Amino acid sequence: MTERKLVAVLTDVCENVKSDHNGFVWLTHLGPWKAPKVIAVFNTEWEKQQALISGWDMDFINQVNIALESIKSIPVGIYFDSEEACKKQSRGDWDKHLSGIKKFH
Numbered sequence: 001m002t003e004r005k006l007v008a009v010l011t012d013v014c015e016n017v018k019s020d021h022n023g024f025v026w027l028t029h030l031g032p033w034k035a036p037k038v039i040a041v042f043n044t045e046w047e048k049q050q051a052l053i054s055g056w057d058m059d060f061i062n063q064v065n066i067a068l069e070s071i072k073s074i075p076v077g078i079y080f081d082s083e084e085a086c087k088k089q090s091r092g093d094w095d096k097h098l099s100g101i102k103k104f105h
Helices: 002-018 045-054 056-069 083-090 094-098
Strands: 024-030 037-042 077-082
Touching: 002 024, 002 056, 024 094, 037 045, 037 056, 037 083, 045 056, 045 077, 056 077, 077 083, 083 094
Parallel strands: 037 077
Antiparallel strands: 024 037
16 A cells, blocks of 8 residues: 555656656656655756756655655655666666666766
8 A cells, every 4th residue: 555655646746747848757766665765767868967957856856755755755865867878778677777776876
């Protein structure tokens, strides 16, 4: 039940921030629902960098924190990645790519 709640609140955040039209395409999480790692994925590294430079990440982090707080969950990390990086570094294998989450910035 709580994993479903986590997915539901993160889906709401995802759909909300897609309307920013800045290259953000999806998000995912790793780990337990009480302490997930949340990963925001952009199409390209350039789009990701532009979003971070513009401060988009601060609004995103706030939305994630508010959403997770509503289900009594606290993220252990919020990361930003891109489809482009996954293709380049892991040949599009997201499982492999996300296993290296400690390298994310």
